[in-house]
Amino acid sequence: MFHPLRVSEVEPLTDDAVALTLAVPPELREAFRHTPGQHIALRRRTAHGEEIRRTYSICAPAGPEPALRVGIRLVEGGEFSTYALKELAVGDTVEVMEPTGRFVLEPRPGHFAAIVGGSGITPVLSIAATLLIREPTARFCLIRSDRTVASTMFLEEVADLKDRFPDRFQLVTVVSREERQTGLPSGRLDRERLTGLLPALLPVAEVDGWFLCGPLGLVSGAERALRGLGVERARIHQEIFHVDEAPSAVATATPGARAPAHSTLTASLGGRSGTWPVQEGESLLETVLRGRADAPYACKGGVCGTCRAFLVSGEVTMDRNFALEPEETDAGYVLACQSHPATTEVELDFDR
Known part of the structure; x- marks a missing residue:
């Protein structure tokens, strides 16, 4: 879920990077309480109505009062990073998704x-x-x-x-x-x-x-x-x-499986289920987004893991995977943004 948050500070870090601090109102403190290592997705809409999402990790220590501070480095041709470094100012509002991610360490001795x-x-x-x-x-x-x-x-x-x-x-x-x-x-x-x-x-x-x-x-x-x-x-x-190198395929379907001519996706999200036909060439995330605009995603590149879902039934192939640990894929999780059906029926659960 996205929430509008006010920019409280924009601090230059280097010639091509800034630290962006977002104010969290009291009623949203629980929603934005984070585990060290988690990230948030920021969203903006262009003048032409196009939606742009980018994921940034929280750099502030985790504590009872959530401090949302992220580091943003300028990426050549990057629409959001250019916007953040050259246009965003204190007092502006940014749409922010609640913290997520599994690259975390719960504090413990060691x-x-x-x-x-x-x-x-x-x-x-x-x-x-x-x-x-x-x-x-x-x-x-x-x-x-x-x-x-x-x-x-x-x-x-x-x-x-x-x-x-x-x-x-x-x-x-x-x-x-x-x-x-x-x-x-x-x-x-x-x-x-x-x-x-x-x-x-x-x-x-x-x-x-x-x-x-x-x-x-x-x-x-x-x-x-x-x-x-x-x-x-x-x-x-x-x-x-x-990810600068060419993507490497990470298959989760039976070796040699081919995409069926017609397939159907059933997905559970937020306690509700829906079923949609998968159009040729689209990922399962794109299929869900046609029916559910609230489907979780950020990078669409197989890197952030925001679109992780449990494969309830059927088989899929993933174009690439740089977000899920081997134990997660072994347990049946896939990245919806990289997954394509390898059977006529596939079911995903985004709530597990």
Whole structure:
């Protein structure tokens, strides 16, 4: 569900990024209470009536008074990011979806670590800050990669965590496009480099949870490095912020299954069900949206996971999946925006 919220602050972070703070009225505090790592979808309508949605992670610590602060980086040709950086001002109103997402860490004792690239710092900033504030024995190691120092988002906020929790917060910074006089040598954090670097920084096997966030290349390389170092899959959590490479198909139907000539979708959403014919070439999300404008979605790119639904019956194929964990797909969940019918009848449940 979307709610109109007032912009209370627009703070420049870098030449191409801002932090946007949204005021939450008392009657909506419960609706916008978030778990560290969750995101919100922002929506606007253009002068021509076109609806634009974009997903941004909440960077503020989670607490009893929900603080909705997100980091937005300008994307070349990006309609919403251009609007946010060049037009949005204090006092404007933005339509905001309630927090969602499963790239989260409920604060608990332990040793945790994150490997992030660029704007991937945004959800991890909330995760680390909330953990360190609430759990006096917890430790957190942040390994971050950026192009240059000038392009690094949330420099002051991360430095503040280092000052407040010097014994429990470890910070490792790498830049890929400029040389530094101190710290690690410049260059990308790829699988090979991380395989050698991580054991020198912290006891890899003793880390209770790894959080990987950023471009696809960094996240996949970091996951392969961790798996090669013996970290079990259940301790690795990931969220993709950018997908530059060509999509890879992730099939959830029987191998070799072909799309039927005619198929029907039944979907449950908000306690109500509906049945619609699936038109040629459209995703199951597009089918639902023809009958239910309130169907949940944000990116439509298989990245954010907002349109996750349980496959009750039938079979589907997914074009790509960068949002669901293997245990979720094994349990029967699919991304409606990437799913196409592989049987004549398919049933989805958005409420599970």
